[in-house]
Amino acid sequence: MAALIGRDLLSLADLSATEVQELLLLATELKSQRLKLHCPKVLGLLFSKASTRTRVSFTVAMYQLGGQVIDLNPNVTQVSRGEPIEDTARVLDRYLDILAIRTFAQQDLEIFAHYAKIPVINALTDLGHPCQVLADLMTIQECFGTLAGLTLTYVGDGNNVANSLMLGCALVGMNVRIATPIGYEPNAAITEKARAIADNKTEVILTNDPEAAVKGASVLYTDVWASMGQEAEAGARLPIFQSYQINEPLLSLADRHAIVLHCLPAHRGEEITESVIEGSHSRVWDQAENRMHAQKALLASILGAE
Template sequence: MAALIGRDLLGLADLTGEEVESLLKLATQLKLKQVKPQCNKVLGLLFSKASTRTRVSFTVAMYQLGGQVIDLNPNVTQVGRGEPTQDTARVLDRYLDILAIRTFAQQELETFANYAKIPVINALTDLEHPCQVLADLMTIQESFGCFHGLTLTYVGDGNNVANSLMLGCALVGMNVRIATPEGYEPNAGVVEIARKIARDKTEVILTNDPEAAVKGVNVLYTDVWASMGQEEEASDRLPIFQPYQINEQLLSLADPNAIVLHCLPAHRDEEITDAVMEGSQSRIWEQAENRMHAQKALLASILGAE
């Protein structure tokens, strides 16, 4: 993975399909303990949003590579007191080897990348969640062995996860359908990029009909109906999104061998029922574990671990 050394990952479109496939191959080798790359480097985590899986998986992955992690909580750094992004970026560039940022605006992430020479990884913004989708693709590959001929349907809010799923599926040659209520569609610019990547090889379909979107699909995916920063809208969204709940009835429309994914945290019996989460078709816990393996592969590749 020499091609990734020193590069940023600000969104999935920063990668080619071949690079995604290579990352997934390395992630699988790491999970099976077939390879043990090492790098004595320092990862900074600058997270302005709450995190469980992203924070812990990045930390454990870096430690297992032989590196160190510094948690740059905005509440205990000058970031929380309003230090300009470009100033923080130029200082951290002199201390760290790589930086993962979890924030609201994609522009803030891009500003960090512009002012820091070290690699910057998108650990979640309001626009994209690329590291999550690398783990999602790894989980799908484990379940089906390949991507060709598969279709993934995402139902719910057209948020950052939906945006990155469109790009990820297009990159590896999967069909993707995004079913949202009217007015909650994914970012139009990301849709355009995903369709350019897919060209005439695969489909990127947007619809407001969840049942039509789910018919015969191989992967059924959802996320919370109100993301971080949208908590005040949660109660108003409930009746709008209710037809998009992944329950046993909706799941029955998918392929009998379909799997169910959720990036977590989940509001059980809201966007997904408890029965489906705990059912035989759920791969949610494998998906969560794969965050660590996919991110370890990403870190090893960007840092040139040997």
Template sequence: MEALKGRDLLSLADLNAEEIQGLLHLATQLKSGEVKLRCNKVLGLLFYKASTRTRVSFSVAMYQLGGQVIDLNPNVTQVSRGEPLADTARVLDRYLDIMAIRTFDQRDLEAFASYAKIPVINALSDLEHPCQVLADLLTVQECFGSLAGLTLTYLGDGNNMANSLMLGCALMGMNVRIATPPEYEPDISILEQARAIAAGRSEVMVTNDAKAAVSGAQVLYTDVWASMGQEDSADARIPIFQPYQVNDQLLKGAAKNAIVLHCLPAHRDEEITDAVIEGSQSRVWDQAENRMHAQKALLVSLLGAD
């Protein structure tokens, strides 16, 4: 994965299919212990949003590679007092080897990366969540052996997960169907980008019909109905999103060997029922573990091994 060394990952579209497949292969090798790599570098985490899986998985991945992690909590650094992003980026660039940033506006990530020479990773923005999708693709590949030709259906809010799933599936030759209530569809520019990537080789569909979207799908995927920063609208969204709940009845319409994914945290019996997330078709816990393995592969690819 020498081609990735020194690069940023701000969007899943920053990668091509060969690079994603290379990351998945390396993640599989690292997970099994077939390959052991060392990377004695320092990772900085600058998270403006709450995080459990992303924070811990990045930290453990870096520690297992032999590196170190500095948690740059915005509340206890000068960014909370209005230090310009450009100044912060140029200083941290001289201290750290790589940065993972979780923020609201995608433009802040892009600005930080423009001022820093070190690799910058999008650890979640309101537009995309590329690291999650790398783990999702790894999980699907573990279950089905390959990705091309499979159909993934995402149900719920057309949020950052929907955006990155469209890009990731299109890149890997998977069909992707996004089922949302009217007026909650994913970003139109990302949809057009995903369709351009798919170039007719696979399907990129957005629909308001949940039942049609799950028909024959091998992967059902959901996320919370109100993302971080939208908590005030959470209760009002429940009746609107109820037809998109991943439950036993909806699951019956999917392929018999279908698996269920959720990026977590889950609001049980809202977007997904307790019975489904704890059921035999759920791969949610494997998916969560794979965050660490996929990000370990990403870190060592962007930084290079010692």
């Protein structure tokens, strides 16, 4: 993966279709332990949002590559006291080999990437979650042996995960349907970007009809109805999203071999039922594990592990 050495990953749109496929292949090789890589570098984690899977999976991945991790909690750094992003970025550039940032505004991430010479990875912003979707694609490929031609239906809020799913599916030749209530559609610019990548070879469909979206789909996907930073809206969203729950009746409309994914944490009884997330179609725990393998492949590629 020499082409990725030293590069940022701010969005899945930063990758080509070939690069995504090569990352997934590398992640599979690393997971199987047929391949072991060494990369004694230092990863910084600058997380302004709470995290379980992203924090732990990045940390374990870097340790398994022989590197080290510094957790840069904003509350105990000068970031919390108003130090300008560009100043923090230029200082961290002198200490670290790579930086993963989990924050609210995509613009803040882009400022970091502009002022830091080291690679910067989007570990989640309000606009996108590229590392999550790399793990999602890896999980789907494990289950079906291929990605091209499959249909993924996302049901719920048109949030950062929905945005990245559109890009990821378009890059690997999957059809993607996003079913949201009116007014909760994904980002319009990202939708158009995904359609441009798909280039009429696959479908990128937005709909307000979850039942139509799910029919015949191979993958059903959902996320919480109110993301981090939207907690004050959670109560008002509940009645709006009630018909966008992945439950047994909705699952029955999908392909009989369909799998169910959720990026977690899950609000059982809201966007997904207990019976579905714990049922035979669920691949949620494999999906969570694959965060580590996909991110290990990403770190190894960007840092030039040997």
